[in-house]
Amino acid sequence: MAEFKLITECRICGSSKLKQYLDLGSAPLANALLNSSSSRSHKYPLQVLFCEDCSLSQLSIVVNPNILYSDYPYHSSVSETFKKHCLDMAKSLKEMFTVEDPLVVDIASNDGCLLEQFKSCGYNVVGVEPSKNLVVKALKKGIPTLHDFWSEESSQEVYGADLITATNVFAHVDDLKGFLGGVKKALQPDGIFIIEVPYLYDLISKVQFDTIYHEHLSYFLLRPLKILFTSYGLHIFKVERHEIHGGSIRVFASINKRKADKSVREMEAFEKKEKLHQFKTYTGFAEKVEEIKSYFVELLEDLRRQHKKVMGYGASAKGAMLLSYCGVDSNHISSVVDDTKEKQGKYLPGSRIPIVDKNRLDAINPDYIALLAWNFSEEIIKRTFSHKARGVKYILPVPTVSVL
Ligand code: JHZ
Numbered sequence: 001m002a003e004f005k006l007i008t009e010c011r012i013c014g015s016s017k018l019k020q021y022l023d024l025g026s027a028p029l030a031n032a033l034l035n036s037s038s039s040r041s042h043k044y045p046l047q048v049l050f051c052e053d054c055s056l057s058q059l060s061i062v063v064n065p066n067i068l069y070s071d072y073p074y075h076s077s078v079s080e081t082f083k084k085h086c087l088d089m090a091k092s093l094k095e096m097f098t099v100e101d102p103l104v105v106d107i108a109s110n111d112g113c114l115l116e117q118f119k120s121c122g123y124n125v126v127g128v129e130p131s132k133n134l135v136v137k138a139l140k141k142g143i144p145t146l147h148d149f150w151s152e153e154s155s156q157e158v159y160g161a162d163l164i165t166a167t168n169v170f171a172h173v174d175d176l177k178g179f180l181g182g183v184k185k186a187l188q189p190d191g192i193f194i195i196e197v198p199y200l201y202d203l204i205s206k207v208q209f210d211t212i213y214h215e216h217l218s219y220f221l222l223r224p225l226k227i228l229f230t231s232y233g234l235h236i237f238k239v240e241r242h243e244i245h246g247g248s249i250r251v252f253a254s255i256n257k258r259k260a261d262k263s264v265r266e267m268e269a270f271e272k273k274e275k276l277h278q279f280k281t282y283t284g285f286a287e288k289v290e291e292i293k294s295y296f297v298e299l300l301e302d303l304r305r306q307h308k309k310v311m312g313y314g315a316s317a318k319g320a321m322l323l324s325y326c327g328v329d330s331n332h333i334s335s336v337v338d339d340t341k342e343k344q345g346k347y348l349p350g351s352r353i354p355i356v357d358k359n360r361l362d363a364i365n366p367d368y369i370a371l372l373a374w375n376f377s378e379e380i381i382k383r384t385f386s387h388k389a390r391g392v393k394y395i396l397p398v399p400t401v402s403v404l
Pocket of ligand 1: 074078079080081168169198215245313314315316317318319337338339340343373374375376379380383
């Protein structure tokens, strides 16, 4: 595949009735951290299209996944909140589906964060992960992990899975046919396939525009997922909403038909009621994004004029996007703390702000901390409690710019 390709047809239903509702210009790849402050980031177009036939939101381009994922700095295990979410997931699935000596396969298993929890609940586990650095990390923890992208071909390495999980990866996949083909091959006929994806309703209603970046090719509602799964002979029988990552849905599907839970009907009715299948629902979104940008920049400019010390916390992909889109640089936010060792010493793409370890917080003693991983605000505020006690203020960028 070339460096990137243009989307002219809907990834799910093949329709060419794609209408743009957001243009974020061109942006660097959110996880392509820089080794020096003088390095430049390559930028790619970033626009969101709405499919008038199945209501999938999708980016207008697909960047070659080998560019995005060969070395991936995001380690899921850094957040205690996420670890707890994974443990709760493993426990609840164990309660829901009882089989003897179960095997769970996790697609894009990252550093083994979810599988560690399944293992502790007595499951046999196998991960499949395309980023070499993360495979090495997972293997060190004793989590068997294959180094590959998930596809019809690579799925042949695993078979007879009772559960297949794919959390925070389905939105990253262009070839959904190959992905689901692989699931059908590896899953027991009575097995369960579970995906977890950020929910488009939450993105739109809470103006989480910074979660729009080149890794996230699709932004899901239940409706397009149902159309997609049905066309591949997978039946969605249950759906849950979770708070993780600002609001996600967990979708349960099987090959053999199961009795549908009322949650499916309820979510379908909810999406209709909220008019999420109509283009006009999305037309005001771009204005809200511009509003956040201007308030955020105004606030940071004001603090700079007052010589206030501002740091960020969480060198997340969304943080990189926010800062780059708003044209913020190290004159506004001197550095960003991240507890991921592999990110420290690098620079955010676009803004070129240095990523530092938590000790720098004590050394600098900032007046303000920008919560760039706002999805983990509570955990970050807890971690910086001594600064809170000394009067540090927190800046929350979404859903509206606010100072806590
Ligand atoms: P976080 C990720 O996006 C990755 P990102 C991915 N693209 C995806 O799909 C979405 O999630 C859903 C750090 N941190 O999770 C760790 C601390 O340092 O918001 C991370 O670098 N200390 C696959 O990157 C970052 O913040 C802490 O106490 O936008 C959080 O990144 C905590 C809680 C986090 O996701």
